Amino acid sequence: MTKIKNRQDVSFGTPIGVALGNVIAYSSDYETTNPLIYKSRSDFRSYVDGIYMGHKWQCVEFARRWLYTNKGYIFNDVAMAYEIFNLRSVRDIANNTELALNAFENGAKRLPELGSLLIWEEGGEFEETGHVAIITAVFNDKVQIAEQNMAFSPWPKGQNYSREIKAKLGDDGDYWLHCPSDGSTILGWLIQTDDAENAVIATLPIPALFNIESCTALLPNKDNSPWLNIANDDEYAFFKMMNGHQLSYNKSSALRYYNISSQAQIALETATDELHQMFMHATDYVLEHPELLEKFGLPTHLHEKIKRSWSNRANQLVTSRFDFSMSEYGLKVYEYNCDSASCYMEVGKVQGKWLKHYKVKGGTDAGKDLFNQLVKAWKARAINSVIHILQDDDPEETYHALFMKNAIETAGHECKIIVGIDTLKWNEHNEIEDSTGIKLQWIWKTWAWETALDEIRNSEDEIRNKVKHLKHEKPRLSDVLLNDNIMVFEPLWTLIPSNKAILPVLCTLFPNHPYLLNTSFELNDDLIRSGYVTKPIVGRCGANIKIVDEHQQVIAEKSGNFETRDQIYQTLFPLPYINNLYVQVCTFTANGNYAGSGVRVDTSMIIDRDSDCLALQCKHDT
Known part of the structure; x- marks a missing residue:
């Protein structure tokens, strides 16, 4: 997202504040990155106790690091911050167990708590990515939050949070956080709790919705009428390879397409x-x-x-x-x-x-x-x-x-x-x-x-x-x-x-x-029981793959030029x-x-x- 520069901004990696719980927030002004310090891609990966926290110094990294430092658990990797709102568990590192995580929409009747994750939708100043912050204090008329990658200037002296967000408590106990008119939207907050009352109902996907549907298109009025523009070089090359205006080599599939x-x-x-x-x-x-x-x-x-x-x-x-x-x-x-x-x-x-x-x-x-x-x-x-x-x-x-x-x-x-x-x-x-x-x-x-x-x-x-x-x-x-x-x-x-x-x-x-x-360098009993696929570690286009079912029968196999390469074994x-x-x-x-x-x-x-x-x-x- 694009930030407005100001004279107080500090360079990438410089501490800008210390949040409640003694977690440092850093400037994420990538334009000021010192190439002598951050020489490689690995230098941008943040670890605590050997556990990956995220990309320095983004909002997701801070949220995961704060939770690990103060709560002992972390959430799974996400590509975009707004996707955190869909998570329903965190991982307790010491015990390697999953703990329940419940989401509450902005306006829910359960107030956020210290350590809640506050999530913004993609859009506005958080175009494409969304945003995440840690709530460090909750009042009827405001919350205080700590975060990274929102501003590059130090927090006010003596302040252990980055900013405050105005809140309003409704007559029915509904709690609302202010969303400015710039297009950014607060989705809500996440609390590690088993109590799902007033939480977003986590609807499990219906398995049948993942089935792919085979369909048949209607034949146009003119059979074999042209539709590739052969004046375009790439389409002409495709046309020549396919020997005509067609997507399928197989005539029986000429009108077939799929829906999901x-x-x-x-x-x-x-x-x-x-x-x-x-x-x-x-x-x-x-x-x-x-x-x-x-x-x-x-x-x-x-x-x-x-x-x-x-x-x-x-x-x-x-x-x-x-x-x-x-x-x-x-x-x-x-x-x-x-x-x-x-x-x-x-x-x-x-x-x-x-x-x-x-x-x-x-x-x-x-x-x-x-x-x-x-x-x-x-x-x-x-x-x-x-x-x-x-x-x-x-x-x-x-x-x-x-x-x-x-x-x-x-x-x-x-x-x-x-x-x-x-x-x-x-x-x-x-x-x-x-x-x-x-x-x-x-x-x-x-x-x-x-x-x-x-x-x-x-x-x-x-x-x-x-x-x-x-x-x-x-x-x-x-x-x-x-x-x-x-x-x-x-x-x-x-x-x-x-x-x-x-x-x-x-x-x-x-x-x-x-x-x-489940995939292994060695063929083990679990793979044998389930059926497995043997694949060369290096290969192309299905070459030298062999599929073996749970009865140890080879049900599919293709030859190729990679038979001398080492193999891995993957669950069928x-x-x-x-x-x-x-x-x-x-x-x-x-x-x-x-x-x-x-x-x-x-x-x-x-x-x-x-x-x-x-x-x-x-x-x-x-």
Whole structure:
């Protein structure tokens, strides 16, 4: 959110006050961050007693730190502060138990208490994020609160709270806190209590609302009438690959699309935001524990380079994709694709045009915001020269690259696509240039990082076998992507959250989390009893995945080029089988936040690169 500067503001990390309970609040003026103190991404992560509190020095971090210091419990990770209002438990750290947390709307008949969490909705001065503060004193006509990331100036001398908010007690005992007319809204307060009288009723989601509905569109008056605009380069590339104006390879699916409920859509948004934070936390944890990093099968001499990539605050993730199974049996994440994910154009553009062409009513395109969110993410990147898109000579990568080029250019950056790497060359300064002499400085790629790492592994084999190893006349992919003078999106550190070895780490850090499937580096009795899926820690498009049921029968299996890689074992949680197709939900992020949804379908339980992307819409509430 945007703050008004004043002469009393102090720089980032400077104490601005000490709250009741002896908890320090710090300035969060990021524009004044000292790069000599805050050198890396890890330096912005706040820990107390080894327990993660949040990102320095945001409002969520202060609230969690105050509760831990004074109450001994913390709330779970959230992407946005307003999402705290939906939490219904906190975790007692010493006893590792859950305690009830109840929410009371502004105007409730239960007054807030010392230590209550005060929550603002997104909007107004808290655009997109909302806000959270700790209530430190309650009166009939006001409350006193302590917080971070609201102002950057010190609290008044001798005052152990940041500000007061006017309150009014109604005739019926209803307690109201003042909301100014700037668009910011107080949702209410949260109290750790078992007494739910006058609290917001926590309605449990109806399981059936998570079922995906298979639907059939009506055939338009003109059969096979065109709907892709072939004057647009990305749509023409998609048209050529699909051999016509169609979204599905399979003729039996030509008119098929899927509906999800608005409740399921909200659940996907919440899960995506929360899981992104969890994967980032796990990435930091892995890079701080060498014994875990060894399990990721990465070239050892690159470990420090990966750590530097993570530490570099400019190396931010632009976009990524989660793969989910969603049905009445729950919502579970399979994996996180934040290296070289696909299906952006299908979800961000084609499915919307398909739904419009077939005049599908009663819902909203689930990918309608994806393109605009990608544009917003690229606008947030401080880029001062041409962005080169590197892609393989592949029809799918062609339209994928053209779609992303459109987003980059709409964000105001200059962009060029390079197909293959044969046209790249070294210049006299040992820098890499394109065929027109433009130096490569910023890259977005469709190549997987592992392709470059395989080149390194092969070179190491040559050296070990005493094969003469000369510098190549032309730059190799690894020369480009691992070049210290080139910034690559998505960054090198995405090798960690994209690697399936992260999944057992997540289960250790977040035991019994509702979005996670039990996953282990070893096949254990629990997995054998439930049925399990064997996955290589590095793999693409479903290659070398094997599914074994509770009777130890292999019910699905795919070959590939990753059979020599180490494996993980994940609890079997099948995709829903709907009208003869298995359906996987994919959600996309931009700047680490939910940006859109789509589906991939197949007659096989294992989704691969040939699986169809069909249209998905969120049904309007009835």
